[in-house]
Amino acid sequence: MQDIKSKQELSRIQLEGLKWTVKHAYENSPFYKRHFDRAGIKPSDIKTLDDLARLPFTEADHLKENYPFPLLSVPVDQVVRIHSSSGTTGKRKILAYTKKDIQDWTDFFARAYKMAGIGPGDRVQIAVGYGLWTAGAGFQAGCEKVGAMAIPVGPGNLELQCKFMQDMETTCICCTSSMALLLGEEINRRGIRDRIKVHTIIQGSERCSDSMRKAILEHFGARHLFDITGLTELYGPGPGIDCKEHKGIHYWADYYILEILDPETLEPVEDGQIGEMVVTTLRKEASPLIRYRTRDLTRRISGPCPCGSVFPRHDRILGRSDDMIIFRGVNIYPGQIDEILSDMEGISSEYNVLLERRDGKDFMIVKVERDNAGDPSWDEDIQRHIEKEIKSQIMVSAEVRIVDYGDLPRSERKSRRIYDQR
Numbered sequence: 001m002q003d004i005k006s007k008q009e010l011s012r013i014q015l016e017g018l019k020w021t022v023k024h025a026y027e028n029s030p031f032y033k034r035h036f037d038r039a040g041i042k043p044s045d046i047k048t049l050d051d052l053a054r055l056p057f058t059e060a061d062h063l064k065e066n067y068p069f070p071l072l073s074v075p076v077d078q079v080v081r082i083h084s085s086s087g088t089t090g091k092r093k094i095l096a097y098t099k100k101d102i103q104d105w106t107d108f109f110a111r112a113y114k115m116a117g118i119g120p121g122d123r124v125q126i127a128v129g130y131g132l133w134t135a136g137a138g139f140q141a142g143c144e145k146v147g148a149m150a151i152p153v154g155p156g157n158l159e160l161q162c163k164f165m166q167d168m169e170t171t172c173i174c175c176t177s178s179m180a181l182l183l184g185e186e187i188n189r190r191g192i193r194d195r196i197k198v199h200t201i202i203q204g205s206e207r208c209s210d211s212m213r214k215a216i217l218e219h220f221g222a223r224h225l226f227d228i229t230g231l232t233e234l235y236g237p238g239p240g241i242d243c244k245e246h247k248g249i250h251y252w253a254d255y256y257i258l259e260i261l262d263p264e265t266l267e268p269v270e271d272g273q274i275g276e277m278v279v280t281t282l283r284k285e286a287s288p289l290i291r292y293r294t295r296d297l298t299r300r301i302s303g304p305c306p307c308g309s310v311f312p313r314h315d316r317i318l319g320r321s322d323d324m325i326i327f328r329g330v331n332i333y334p335g336q337i338d339e340i341l342s343d344m345e346g347i348s349s350e351y352n353v354l355l356e357r358r359d360g361k362d363f364m365i366v367k368v369e370r371d372n373a374g375d376p377s378w379d380e381d382i383q384r385h386i387e388k389e390i391k392s393q394i395m396v397s398a399e400v401r402i403v404d405y406g407d408l409p410r411s412e413r414k415s416r417r418i419y420d421q422r
């Protein structure tokens with residue numbers, strides 16, 4: 001794997017990779033050929049990185065065509081492995097890998113571990129799914145590549161996790177954030193914290209509040225908690241991770257180009273604004289992605305990172321574009337309201353947003369529960385404070401109503417937050 005030293009070098013690799021990918025896909029995939037022909041674009045039209053914007057988008061629905069080998073751009077006998085995910089919205093996706101794809105994935109996953117400070121001498125307990133899922137295979141290959149010891153326990157089974165953490169003197173654990181919290185609580189329940197040597201937690205980037213992060217670190221007595229990104233279509237886990245500064249996720253811009261676009265207009269958003277991640281791979285052989293709409297939302301973090309890495313950064317994953325609402329011309333994501341409320345005291349974690357139309361005008365009512373031990377005499381202050389924050393951070397006017405603790409519906413599954421009655 002190349003050692004990238006400058007932005008210029010990154011741009012050169014990106015242009016080279018973009019030209020290669022478009023030509024490769026056009027010449028070897030009947031799907032991409034049709035797709036480009038329909039958009040009236042030829043590989044020779046790609047001369048600069050700006051020409052990326054001329055290419056048509058690829059969407060999750062395209063992965064349903066040519067099942068079980070969607071987007072396939074190599075002869076099938078060059079495929080050495082497949083992985084599959086059900087996706088968050090049904091319908092199984094199958095992605096193919098050549099020998100080189102597996103090698104590339106392993107290489108950049110090793111880079112992710114190195115960024116988290118994991119290497120020889122570390123013992124990495126991999127508590128994620130193996131099999132058809134990409135997670136286990138990715139974490140395992142990257143771990144072996146950096147020369148750390150892999151302990152492939154797989155997901156679940158708290159008993160076994162606790163036993164191995166002690167017996168194997170695990171130093172790094174890889175899991176989801178909900179698993180990390182469960183494990184952390186279990187360590188304390190069993191009173192075994194002084195026998196736990198975990199200094200680093202690497203968790204899949206799902207929405208996880210700052211207070212949950214703090215709790216996880218405290219439970220383990222660990223030094224670092226890293227967010228690693230992942231998408232089956234983009235090899236699997238590992239295409240980005242935060243560094244020890246924890247000021248955003250560095251992503252491997254020599255393996256893919258990241259665009260952050262307004263999900264409605266599909267035009268680039270300004271730096272710092274939330275948009276949908278759209279990815280174009282630069283070296284992927286079996287199932288290349290060209291302007292693939294991931295539906296994941298984040299924002300670009302501009303400027304150099306204090307760690308000195310040349311790799312650009314984006315924020316944590318802030319939700320899905322399918323959850324976006326348009327209110328008085330402003331794009332709003334439930335995650336933004338989450339962010340505002342999670343910084344507030346005196347309220348519970350439950351809220352919902354009601355959108356109504358009165359006299360041809362849109363209104364937003366945000367219902368927020370008072371904290372279990374909260375004092376109703378503070379309601380007015382809290383309400384005004386939240387209204388002010390929504391106004392200044394999302395730039396819309398909302399009417400906030402504080403309700404009693406337990407008034408809002410609870411769900412064991414993902415809670416419904418938005419009620420659009422317009």
Ligand code: ZN
Pocket residue numbers: 242243244245250305306307308309
């Ligand atoms: Zn950094």
